[in-house]
Structure formats: structure tokens, C-alpha cells
Amino acid sequence: MVEELAVLKRKLEREKRARKAAQALLEEKSRALHDATQTLSDANATLEGRVHEWTREVRATHEALKRRAEELSRSQQHLARAQRIAGIGSFERDLRTDEVIWSEETYRIFGIVPGATPPTRQEMLAFVHPDDRAIIETSIATHEKGLSAPPVEFRIRGRDGTIKWIYLELDVILDYEGNSTGRIGTLRDVTELRAAAASQKELQRQLQHSQRLEALGTLAGGVAHDLNNTLVPIVALSKVALEELPEDTPVRADIETVIRASERARDLVKKILAFSRKQDLVQQEVDLALVTREAFQMLRASLPATIEIVEQIGEVPTLFGDAGELHQVVVNLVTNAAQAIGSKIGSITVSLWPSDEASSHVGGTGPSVNLSVADTGCGMDEVTRDRVFEPFFTTKGVGRGTGLGLSVVHGIVTGHGGKITVRSAPGEGTEFTLSFPALDQHETRVQAEAAA
Ligand SMILES: Nc1ncnc2c1ncn2[C@@H]1O[C@H](COP(=O)(O)OP(=O)(O)OP(=O)(O)O)[C@@H](O)[C@H]1O
Ligand SMILES: [Mg+2]
Numbered sequence: 090m091v092e093e094l095a096v097l098k099r100k101l102e103r104e105k106r107a108r109k110a111a112q113a114l115l116e117e118k119s120r121a122l123h124d125a126t127q128t129l130s131d132a133n134a135t136l137e138g139r140v141h142e143w144t145r146e147v148r149a150t151h152e153a154l155k156r157r158a159e160e161l162s163r164s165q166q167h168l169a170r171a172q173r174i175a176g177i178g179s180f181e182r183d184l185r186t187d188e189v190i191w192s193e194e195t196y197r198i199f200g201i202v203p204g205a206t207p208p209t210r211q212e213m214l215a216f217v218h219p220d221d222r223a224i225i226e227t228s229i230a231t232h233e234k235g236l237s238a239p240p241v242e243f244r245i246r247g248r249d250g251t252i253k254w255i256y257l258e259l260d261v262i263l264d265y266e267g268n269s270t271g272r273i274g275t276l277r278d279v280t281e282l283r284a285a286a287a288s289q290k291e292l293q294r295q296l297q298h299s300q301r302l303e304a305l306g307t308l309a310g311g312v313a314h315d316l317n318n319t320l321v322p323i324v325a326l327s328k329v330a331l332e333e334l335p336e337d338t339p340v341r342a343d344i345e346t347v348i349r350a351s352e353r354a355r356d357l358v359k360k361i362l363a364f365s366r367k368q369d370l371v372q373q374e375v376d377l378a379l380v381t382r383e384a385f386q387m388l389r390a391s392l393p394a395t396i397e398i399v400e401q402i403g404e405v406p407t408l409f410g411d412a413g414e415l416h417q418v419v420v421n422l423v424t425n426a427a428q429a430i431g432s433k434i435g436s437i438t439v440s441l442w443p444s445d446e447a448s449s450h451v452g453g454t455g456p457s458v459n460l461s462v463a464d465t466g467c468g469m470d471e472v473t474r475d476r477v478f479e480p481f482f483t484t485k486g487v488g489r490g491t492g493l494g495l496s497v498v499h500g501i502v503t504g505h506g507g508k509i510t511v512r513s514a515p516g517e518g519t520e521f522t523l524s525f526p527a528l529d530q531h532e533t534r535v536q537a538e539a540a541a
Contacts, residue, residue, distance in 0.1 A: 169193045178276045180207070181262070185270055198255065198278050200247030218244035218252070225257070232259050235269050242279065254280045302480060309480075310365030313358045320358065324351045360493045363417065363500065374407045374528060375415060377458050378441055384419035385439070392427050397436040405443045405458045406527035414501045421494040422462040422521050428485070429466025429519060438463045443527070456527040463520035469513040477511060 169192065172178060178195030182188070189207040196203040199216055208215075210229075214222055221243035231238035240258040247253060256279045262271035331344045381402055389398065408415075419439070426437045440461045469477070476482045478499040483492030498521075502509045506526050513519035 176278045180274050182272045195276055198276055200249040216245045228259060232261060232272055253278050254283050305480065306365040309361045313361035317358045320351055320355050324348060324355065327351065357491060360491065360497055363497045371411050372409060375410050375412045376407050377415060377460065378402050378405055380412050380415045381419050381439060381441055384416050388420060388423050395434045396427055396430055399436055399438040401438065401440040403442045405441055406456055408458055408525050409528050410505045418498050418501050421498050425494060426462055426464035426466060429464055435465040458525045458527055460523040461520055463518060465518045468515045468517045468519055470515050474511060474513050
């Protein structure tokens with residue numbers, strides 16, 4: 090019994106020790122767990138902090154990228170707008186991939202919708218005018234050899250069919266080692282620029298022409314003036330000599346020839362003087378209807394009967410000008426008309442009419458007086474028509490025409506603030522139409538000029 094009790098007691102002791110050990114182990118495990126939980130929680134906090142930080146960084150990067158994208162888009166828009174204003178397009182070709190980029194303006198220059206696939210080199214060459222393709226090919230070939238080529242100008246026919254002049258400049262794109270990896274170019278639509286340059290050239294030509302005419306006028310005027318002085322005694326003394334010669338002497342015929350020739354020379358001198366405007370002008374109120382009728386009275390006698398004269402002379406307002414000069418205008422125009430009809434049967438129609446509207450006379454905005462001289466003569470081809478007002482231009486033989494008639498007419502008409510136009514075709518006759526500002530219109534103009 091005592092023994093059993095002792096065994097039981099030992100067993101109890103063992104269990105007690107075992108429980109204690111288990112308790113200690115549990116405590117130890119619990120501490121470890123606590124430590125692990127703590128570590129985990131620390132790690133979690135660190136991680137959360139990191140995630141927070143990363144999120145902030147990502148957000149900042151995203152913002153920066155967004156700003157960059159906006160800046161890029163703004164600068165692309167700026168470039169596109171600048172190219173559009175300047176009419177300059179650009180393109181780039183990557184020689185390694187053959188990839189091509191065109192700017193919007195380049196598309197526009199070629200008349201292609203922006204964003205479409207850029208044409209290949211062959212397709213691009215198809216746009217170029219056949220006569221200009223060689224220029225482009227030479228320029229590209231020079232670039233492909235790594236050499237620089239001067240800018241070139243060529244024509245293209247856009248998709249919309251318009252012909253444009255393009256100024257092309259090419260440059261080579263190099264990598265870090267200096268190898269050529271691509272080609273960049275700018276294209277400029279210079280169509281309008283070329284047109285402006287051409288019209289400037291034409292203006293220059295016209296200016297030179299009128300300067301030459303002015304110089305010629307001055308020279309001719311000087312010569313004519315001296316010649317006129319020389320002719321006065323010849324005509325006057327020949328007439329005196331003729332009067333003093335007996336009726337039956339054969340010398341009379343010679344003197345008469347001298348007088349006729351001198352008078353012809355004097356007429357010519359008068360024309361030259363009028364052309365160079367060295368004559369004294371008598372500016373006053375003039376009735377062009379009266380001047381025209383008087384001129385006709387004088388001309389009628391010298392015109393052949395085969396030429397019918399049709400007068401359509403209406404009442405017109407007066408002009409401010411020189412009656413003598415205006416008389417000369419009618420005489421010159423009718424004489425030319427009669428010469429164009431020659432010995433054939435024909436008619437000359439002279440019309441005079443007023444118009445209230447802003448008419449075709451130079452700078453005109455008020456009433457005008459219009460005169461036209463139309464004939465059924467031989468007419469003129471385009472080359473002649475373009476040159477009729479040129480001094481000394483004549484199609485008549487030597488000794489028959491001086492070519493000064495119409496230049497004198499032109500000078501007188503413009504001197505009166507008027508305008509002259511011609512309509513003619515071979516075999517279809519000719520019509521000269523003149524338009525002068527009426528007197529009140531002239532006064533208004535003078536007043537306006539004085540007020541300006
Ligand atoms: N009515 C017309 N019909 C056909 N041709 C004309 C007419 N008027 C002028 N011409 C052409 O214009 C040219 C120049 O005319 P313009 O009057 O200036 O000189 P011209 O008649 O030849 O010589 P001039 O008048 O000095 O005797 C003429 O030679 C002629 O060829
Ligand atoms: Mg003439």
C-alpha cells in the first residue's frame with residue numbers, strides 16, 4: 090500500500106514536472122509567436138510605407154509624363170501651325186527602315202489628306218512634273234552619296250490637279266558615329282512668290298520701256314524743235330520766191346515741190362512735237378462734238394468716195410482740254426481707218442456718246458464722254474494690235490507711215506485723263522474706243538486732288 094502510494098506519488102511528481110515543462114514550452118512558443126507577430130506587423134508597416142511612397146512616386150511620374158505629353162502636343166501644334174503659315178512642309182526618311190514621316194503641311198502641299206500613308210519614293214516622283222523629275226533624282230542621288238546638294242525648284246501636280254512650284258532643301262541625318270541614317274527635307278510652295286517675281290520683272294520691263302520712251306521723246310522733241318526753226322524760213326522764203334517767179338518758168342514746179350515737201354516735213358515735226366509734248370497746250374472747255382464735226386468736214390474732201398462715213402455724233406458734256414490736240418486725235422484715227430480700207434469699198438463709223446456711270450476712263454467715277462472710230466478695213470493681228478501705240482511702230486512702207494500717229498493719240502488721250510482701247514482682228518476691221526472724263530468730273534478730281 091505504501092509502495093503503491095510511493096509509485097503514485099512519483100508518477101504525480103513526473104506529471105507535475107512534465108506539465109511544468111509543457112507550460113514553459115508553451116510560454117516560450119507564445120513569446121516566439123508574439124515576437125513573430127511583432128516582426129510581421131513591423132514588416133507590414135514598412136511595406137505600407139513603401140507602397141505609399143511608390144504610389145506617390147508613380148503619381149508624380151504620371152503627372153510629369155502628362156505634362157510632357159501636353160508640351161509635346163503643344164509644340165507639335167505650334168510647328169504644324171507655323172508650317173501652315175509659312176507654307177513650308179517637312180519630311181523625314183529613315184534609310185535603314187525606309188520609313189517616311191510627312192508633316193501636315195507636306196500633305197497639304199501635295200493635296201493629300203493628312204494622316205494618309207505617305208507615298209513611296211516612286212509614288213512621290215509621279216507627282217512631279219515629267220520635265221522636272223531628273224532634277225529631283227539628281228538631288229536625291231547626290232544626297233545618297235553623302236554629299237550636300239543645293240536646293241532645287243520643281244513643279245508638282247497635286248491630287249486636286251493644281252500645278253505648284255516647290256522649293257526643296259535636303260539634309261542628311263547622321264548617327265553618333267557619323268553614318269548617314271536618314272534624310273530630312275523641307276518643301277516650300279513658292280508658286281505665288283514666283284508669280285510675284287514674274288510680275289515684278291514685267292513691271293521692271295515696262296518701267297525700262299517707258300524710261301526709254303521718255304528719253305526718246307526728249308531727244309525727238311529737241312531735234313523736232315530745231316528742225317521746225319529750220320523749216321520756217323524754207324517754207325516762207327520758197328513761197329516768197331514762188332510769188333516773184335514769172336508764170337511761165339519751169340522753176341516754179343521745182344519751187345512748188347520744195348514747198349510741198351517742206352510742208353510735209355513740218356507736219357511730221359508737228360507730230361514729233363506732239364509726241365514729246367513740247368507744244369504749248371491751250372487747255373479750256375471743249376465740245377468734242379464740235380471738234381469731231383469740224384475734223385470731218387476737213388477730212389471728207391480727202392477721203393475717196395468708196396469710203397462711206399457714218400456719223401453718230403450725239404450731244405455730250407464738255408471736256409477740259411486742248412481742241413487742237415483733240416482734233417488731231419480724230420484726224421489720226423480716221424486717217425488710219427481710211428488707210429486700212431485702202432481702195433476697197435468700206436465704211437468708217439464715228440460715234441460720240443455720253444455716259445453717266447463710272448466709266449472706263451482712267452480713275453473715272455463720274456460722267457464721261459466716249460468716242461469710237463470703227464472701220465471695215467483689213468484689221469490687225471495680235472502682234473500688231475499689241476504694238477500700235479509704240480512710237481515709230483508702223484506696218485506701212487518707208488515714206489508712207491512714220492508710226493507716230495497712234496503714239497501721239499495715246500499721249501493726248503492720257504494727257505486728258507482719258508483712256509483708249511482697241512478691238513481688232515484680221516479681216517474683221519478695227520475699232521478704237523476713247524473715253525474722257527467730262528468737265529464737272531475733271532473739276533471734282535482737281536478739287537479732290539487739291540483737298541488731298
Ligand atoms: N484702223 C486700223 N486698221 C488696221 N491697222 C491699223 C489701224 N490703225 C493703226 N493700224 C496699225 O497700227 C500701225 C501704227 O499706226 P500709227 O498711226 O501709229 O502709224 P502709221 O499710221 O503707220 O504712221 P503715221 O500715222 O505716222 O502716218 C499702223 O502702221 C497699222 O499697222
Ligand atoms: Mg497713222
